[in-house]
Amino acid sequence: MLMKKLLSRKTVSKVASFAVFEGKLTLVCPAEDGNGWISDSAEAASRESWTSAIAQLINTHQLNGCRIRLVLGHGLYQSLVIDKPALPRHELASALPFLVKDLVTEPPANLIADGFEEPIKNKLQVLTAQRALVQQLVLACLANGCEPELITVDEVVLGQVTAEKQSQLILHSRQHSGLHLTAFKQQVMCFQRQLRGFSQPLTGLEQADLQIDGLALELQRSLDFLSAQLRDAPITQVLVSCDSDDNEQLADALRQRLNVPVATVSGAPAELTDFDARVAWAAQLQQPLVNLYSDSLKPQSNWLTLPNLVAGWAAGAVVIGSLAGWQSWQEYRATQLLAQQQARLTQKQTELDNAKAALARHLPSELKVRLSGELEQHLVAKQATLRAIAMHDNSLQAGYAKMLQQLAQAASQDISVSRIHVQGQQLDLEGVARHPNAVPGWLQSFSRYPQLADRRFEVMSLGRNEENRVTFMLQAQRKTEAKP
Incomplete structure (x- = not known):
């Protein structure tokens, strides 16, 4: 039971966001x-x-064992912009609290920070939160059997409701909270601003038109600034998500006053109507662009406990006992196999001794060995004689006059033969030629003469003599001699 507890791992699949x-x-x-x-x-x-x-909330919806993603709202974190440090990504979490210590009131040891590169400038957008605040949320999730995996902020995840390939500006506010402007370039936050001096709701009041005119002016100023910064991807649309207002009515009023399209937020599911639910839903899709859940906040497993030590000793004893038993069995099997091999060796040695004794009784005499050698030499001489007789065919009996006559008829002005050697069907020729191409042409003319047509040459070599004249040598195709 203890080993099962140690080796088991928690299986989590469902994700919930707060x-x-x-x-x-x-x-x-x-x-x-x-x-x-x-x-x-x-x-x-x-x-x-x-x-x-x-x-x-976890107990009401039976979320024990789920993975948890936490989204910190406005006022629970600080957003800062600093020069991009020359640090690898995995070192930012530990270095950022010290890089922003002059910009915040909290000491670095009390901060959790993460950041990402801004799309507009070569700057680093840094987000910081109090360590105690984040730790309280982490411990609350762990105490209820859940596993935190991501801690981010609302303005970063809000990019999930924008278009993936466009730049858009969102006007948003929570119930009874201030107005905020956040711009996204391809769903990455690149601009944020808080609008002050506006009372909500913006529509439905006596001075609604005046408020909307002022709001449109502020929006236009932000759009002008962003158009100068985002030259490669200007803002294409303004989205409205204000909990205290009729978003359709507010979007229509702004549409009449701005030069860019204005619409309500439509990227989130329709059943999620308020800002809090939308950012919690966006965290479900958010890639870890910002994650304040650093390794220092993750629970450290303490394996050096008495039950674990006892279980380790018990497991070690079982393993050692098993190895000892297996080794003993292997030694027993090896002893049995050795005895069998020794018995077989004794038997084969006896058979070898008997064979040697039998061989000694059947050794041939010296006379028989000598006669056998003489017979072999005589047989070799007879086989050589037969091969010599085979070389004398009917052509030797008939002579070579007709063949030489046809060779003379095949004479060429470009060929001069200096040596002719004939033996049976073998014909070797040597001489000089006017040029190298004359020899193949002369050989082709042999096909017109019966005595020459069947002659074959296996070697033809060309060269030049001391007088720089072309020499040739033709060797006849030999018959393969039968081996004895």
């Missing part, structure tokens, strides 16, 4: 049937009550 804001936590997770999303929220009067609010 949007954490002052006074409220919102949960979003996939529905059980896979169609649609579940959204729920719990009030939190103070940060100390976050733990109970998380436990309430």
Whole structure:
């Protein structure tokens, strides 16, 4: 049972997201049937009550064992822009608290930070949060059997509701909260701004037109700034997501005052109507562009405990005992095999001795050996004689006059034969030629003469003599001699 506990691993598949804001936590997770999303929220009067609010939501929706993604809302983190340091990505989490220590009031030891490269300039967008705050959320998830895997911020994940290949500006606000502008280039945050001096709702009041005119002016200023910065991918659309207003009415009013298209946010599921639920849903899709859940926050496993030591000793004893038993069995098998091989060796040695004794009784006499050698020599001489007789065919009896006569008829002005050697069907020729091409042409003329047509040459060599004249040598095709 103890070994099973040590070797078992937790299987997690479902992912749930929490949007954490002052006074409220919102949960979003996939529905059980896979169609649609579940959204729920719990009030939190103070940060100390976050733990109970998380436990309430996890237990209500039976999310024990799920992976958790946390989204920190506005006011729970700081956004800073610094020069991009010459550090690898995996060292940023530990180095950033010290790089921004002059820009924040908290000491580096109390901060958790991460960042990403801005699309507009060669700067680093840094996001920091208090370590105690993040640690409280992590411990609340772990206490309820869940595994945190991502901690990010609302303005970063909000890019998931924008178009993937475009640059868009989002006007957004939570219920009874201020207005914010956030621009995204291909879903990566590149600009953020808080708008002050506006009362909400923006529509439906007596001075609504005046407020919207002022809002349109602020939007236009931001659009002008972004058009100068994003020359390769200018803002193509303004999206509206304000919890306190009728977004369709607000978008229509702004559309009449701006030169760019204005629409409501449509990238999020329709059942998620408020800002908190939308950013929690966006965290489900968010790639780890920013992750404040660093290795220093992850729980460290303490394996050096008494039960683990006892289990290790027990496992070691079992392994050692098993190895000893296996070794003993192998030695027994080796002893049995050795005895069998020794018995076979004794038997074969006896058979060898008997064979040697029999061989000694059947050794041939010296006279028989000598006579056998003489007979072999006589047989070799007879075979040589037969091969010599085979070389004398009918052509030797008939003579070579006709062949020489046809060779004379095949004479060429470009060929001069200096040596002729004939033996049976073998004909060797040597001489000089006017030029190298004369020899192949002369050989082709042999086909017109019966005595020469069947002659074959296996070697033809060309060269030059001391007088720089072309010489040739033709050797006849030999018959393969039968081996004795």
